[in-house]
Amino acid sequence: MTEQTKKLYDLAQPVFAVAPMLDWTDRHCRSYHRVLSRNTLLYTEMITTGALIHGDRDRHLNFDRSEQPVACQLGGSDPKALAECAKMIEEWGYDEVNLNVGCPSDRVQNGSFGACLMLQPQLVGECIAAMKDAVSIPVTTKCRIGVDEQEPEEALRALVDEVLKAGTDAIWVHARKAWLQGLSPKENRDVPPLDYELVYRLKEEHPDVFIGINGGIATLEETETHLGKVNGVMMGRAAYHSPMLLASVDRRIYGADTPDISAEEAVNAYIPYIVKELEKGTKLSQITRHMLGTYQGVPGARHFRRIMTTEAVKTGAGIEVVEQAMAAVSQPKVGGFGADEPEGIGATAF
Structure with missing residues (x-):
């Protein structure tokens, strides 16, 4: 305890x-x-x-x-x-x-x-x-x-x-x-x-x-x-x-004198855990399915989710999928999956 x-x-x-x-x-x-x-x-x-x-x-x-x-x-x-x-x-x-x-x-x-x-x-x-x-x-x-x-x-x-x-x-x-x-x-x-x-x-x-x-x-x-x-x-x-x-x-809630972690910082902090689990043989999609809402409401969020859902399930998918998804948020496309989106997550995300 x-x-x-x-x-x-x-x-x-x-x-x-x-x-x-x-x-x-x-x-x-x-x-x-x-x-x-x-x-x-x-x-x-x-x-x-x-x-x-x-x-x-x-x-x-x-x-x-x-x-x-x-x-x-x-x-x-x-x-x-x-x-x-x-x-x-x-x-x-x-x-x-x-x-x-x-x-x-x-x-x-x-x-x-x-x-x-x-x-x-x-x-x-x-x-x-x-x-x-x-x-x-x-x-x-x-x-x-x-x-x-x-x-x-x-x-x-x-x-x-x-x-x-x-x-x-x-x-x-x-x-x-x-x-x-x-x-x-x-x-x-x-x-x-x-x-x-x-x-x-x-x-x-x-x-x-x-x-x-x-x-x-x-x-x-x-x-x-x-x-x-x-x-x-x-x-x-x-x-x-x-x-x-x-x-x-x-x-x-707890009164901690610490700044809130950003989405980018959170994903980067989680990467060592992902790498460790991949080395154990865990499939990437089993880990990253819990991260899909990380960039909710942020330009590029939909593209982030699309990459994480479609690429992470592929045989041999590795940490490069996460890096690709993060890049989609930092450099969102104009229109389509990278466009600004309304608040909330679409029904297809989960």
């Missing part, structure tokens, strides 16, 4: 985190985000207990130490298995282990974990307690405000009461319900209405507990507003699609 993580949940300072996102927040994504912000708390994708107990642990758990502070999110509902996996995570060197009580996908429903656990708060408490007994790193909970026909005020409080009794070190709340039937995982990120006020009330009721908020947060201005009410903000898709947003986090 890093010294920074030991202090994360003592309520002494706000915490800004990038949410765990399946297929997105892999080790390459986290390594790039760390170039942009020294202090942001990063999360792995959700890893199931079955994958760790029966699968390739190296593939699931290996990470670059430069990523720290980094938390590993677990999916599961068996206290014994979760405790076993939490111990693995601690031994691997992660700074925190987090229990997923919010994912509504068919995969987690079939395994009766994730958002399904909102219906079994006592079991969630048993899971957290077992994990706390197994490790010394922080054990945290990420939940929804309810599922299906649950009344959110009652469902959230029932869950919170159980995990607090079990000793959870922090509670991250995605401020939407999840609908286990009738909505896709994507729709569950947008369709159920947000209820930030409920999370604010939860914090008022538990002034000595770390409460973080997640869901629909897209800017640092919104982040600063939330931090007037709760202890932490977790940002998901906005941070992924517009990674340069993270370049201001250390200064604006």
Whole structure:
């Protein structure tokens, strides 16, 4: 555990985190985000207990130490298995282990974990307690405000009461319900209405507990507003699609007396990592797919993305592709892909 993580949940300072996102927040994504912000708390994708107990642990758990502070999110509902996996995570060197009580996908429903656990708060408490007994790193909970026909005020409080009794070190709340039937995982990120006020009330009721908020947060201005009410903000898709947003986090959220890193500086700082991974046999596209939004809104950004998406997938693609893409931004063409573009990233970019 890093010294920074030991202090994360003592309520002494706000915490800004990038949410765990399946297929997105892999080790390459986290390594790039760390170039942009020294202090942001990063999360792995959700890893199931079955994958760790029966699968390739190296593939699931290996990470670059430069990523720290980094938390590993677990999916599961068996206290014994979760405790076993939490111990693995601690031994691997992660700074925190987090229990997923919010994912509504068919995969987690079939395994009766994730958002399904909102219906079994006592079991969630048993899971957290077992994990706390197994490790010394922080054990945290990420939940929804309810599922299906649950009344959110009652469902959230029932869950919170159980995990607090079990000793959870922090509670991250995605401020939407999840609908286990009738909505896709994507729709569950947008369709159920947000209820930030409920999370604010939860914090008022538990002034000595770390409460973080997640869901629909897209800017640092919104982040600063939330931090007037709760202890932490977790940002998901906005941070992924517009990674340069993270370049201001250390200064604006953590009060660091350092200049924001520029897009060019960020890419140049990331190149040694790319080279190292290429030497290990990692495909360039697996690394650079997380960088596509770096120059969002800048002349030449579309050309940058086109080169990174079409050239990086080719057999033998190397660092020269990144250099070519950067040159397209510094010397954009007139018209076509190099032209100035409206704010936002086109639908074909991701």
